Amino acid sequence: MRIxxxxxxxxxxxxxLGAATSxxxxxxxxxxxxFDLPASIEGxxxxxxxxxxxxxxxxxxxxxxxxxQAAGSGLPLxxxxxxxxxxxxxxxxxKKGVHDLALYxxxxxxNLVGSFNVLALASERIAETxxxxxxxxxxxxxxxxxxxxxxxxxxxxxxxxxxxILGLTLPAARDLAQYGxxxxxxxxxxxxxxxxxxxxxxxxxxxxAGVPFPKRLARPDEYAQLALAIIEHDxxxxxxxxxxxxxxxxxx
Numbered sequence: 001m002r003i004x005x006x007x008x009x010x011x012x013x014x015x016x017l018g019a020a021t022s023x024x025x026x027x028x029x030x031x032x033x034x035f036d037l038p039a040s041i042e043g044x045x046x047x048x049x050x051x052x053x054x055x056x057x058x059x060x061x062x063x064x065x066x067x068x069q070a071a072g073s074g075l076p077l078x079x080x081x082x083x084x085x086x087x088x089x090x091x092x093x094x095k096k097g098v099h100d101l102a103l104y105x106x107x108x109x110x111n112l113v114g115s116f117n118v119l120a121l122a123s124e125r126i127a128e129t130x131x132x133x134x135x136x137x138x139x140x141x142x143x144x145x146x147x148x149x150x151x152x153x154x155x156x157x158x159x160x161x162x163x164x165i166l167g168l169t170l171p172a173a174r175d176l177a178q179y180g181x182x183x184x185x186x187x188x189x190x191x192x193x194x195x196x197x198x199x200x201x202x203x204x205x206x207x208x209a210g211v212p213f214p215k216r217l218a219r220p221d222e223y224a225q226l227a228l229a230i231i232e233h234d235x236x237x238x239x240x241x242x243x244x245x246x247x248x249x250x251x252x
Contacts, residue, residue, distance in 0.1 A: 001136050001231055004029030007075040009067065011057050011118055012084035013050070014040040016193035017143065020220035021081050021227050026050050028228065030079065033070040035063075035118070057084045057114035063121050071125040078129070080122045080140040081227050082115040085161075087195065089154035104157040111161035112168075115142050119172060119183070127179040137180040139231050142169065144187040144240060150249035162187070166240055173238030182237040184230050189244025192217040212246040 008025045012018035013034025022034045026049030034041070035055040044052045055066045071077045086107060092099045119140050126138035144165040151159025165185055173183040190196075190207050196217070208216045226243055230236050 001078060001132065001139060001234060003079070003228070003231060005075055006078040007031045007033065007070050007073045008079035008081070009033050009035060009070050009077070009118070009122055010081045010083060011035045011055070011114070012082075014044055014052060016083070016195070017188070017191065017220050017223045018081070018083035020224040021083060022050050024221070024224035024228055025079065025081075031073055031075050033066065033073075035066055035084070057082075057118055058109050060117060060121070063117050067118070067121050067125055070122075071128070076129040076137075077122065077126050078138045079231055080118060080126075080138070082118055082140070082142045084114055084118075085111045085143065087158050089158065090156075091154050092156050099156065104160075107157035108161045108164070111158070112164040115165060116168060119168075123176055123179070123181055126181055127176075131180050134234065135180045136182075136234065139182040139184070140172070140176075141227050141230055142183070142185045144185050146187055146189045146242060146244050146247060146249055148187060149242075152249055153252040169240055170238045177237075182234075184236055184238070185240040186223060186226055186230070187240055187242045187244070188218060188223055189242070189247040190217050191223060192219055210247065210250070211244070214245055216245075218243060218245065 008030040010018050010022045013022045014036040022032045026032045032050045034050050034052050038054040041052040046052050053066045055062050090099050129137050131137050142165050145162040147155050147159045148162035148166050169185045
């Protein structure tokens, strides 16, 4: 599917994986609508093909309004990349007691329900566009994690939410096939994002040492590179692709 002269939505678009993907799409000629929370886009200047839009992905009305903005840009809305997510950790039973239910629900609400909310409301508008010569109207890429497969100690909520993304991939692809919309998922390993900016170099080196090859942390631009490859590879559909350097997470 062509990227140039189309509109794209990237959630979590102000930092990390979302920022790298927004920039990569814009460089390829897409008009990118980068959805993120107001605090995250504060001070961000729209331009160079990227327009920042304040959106809480768990709020249906905010998402509907922001999707309408993207769909009304004058370019066909073809691409959605869901990168918005949170990753707090807590043991099911720990020194402070039982896992906080509100925290568990919040992680699932943002990571899984938020992704589904954007997927569903954006697919409605993508389905209204004129198909290209191959019958395609768009592609939606969700973000899971290797934690969906090998969740570590303290990752019950995060792994649950990302496992839900895995389970969503194939039925979503089947549901949307009649509209010419593909759905795929990327499951990254350990990526050097702002989430890791606060940890020591020694800790980062330890994380990198656990990756079989390349023995380093992944870069956000590598996620973006894979997202672009999925968009342009018309036969990739209903699939989850691990991007992890052959990493298999240990219990802790």
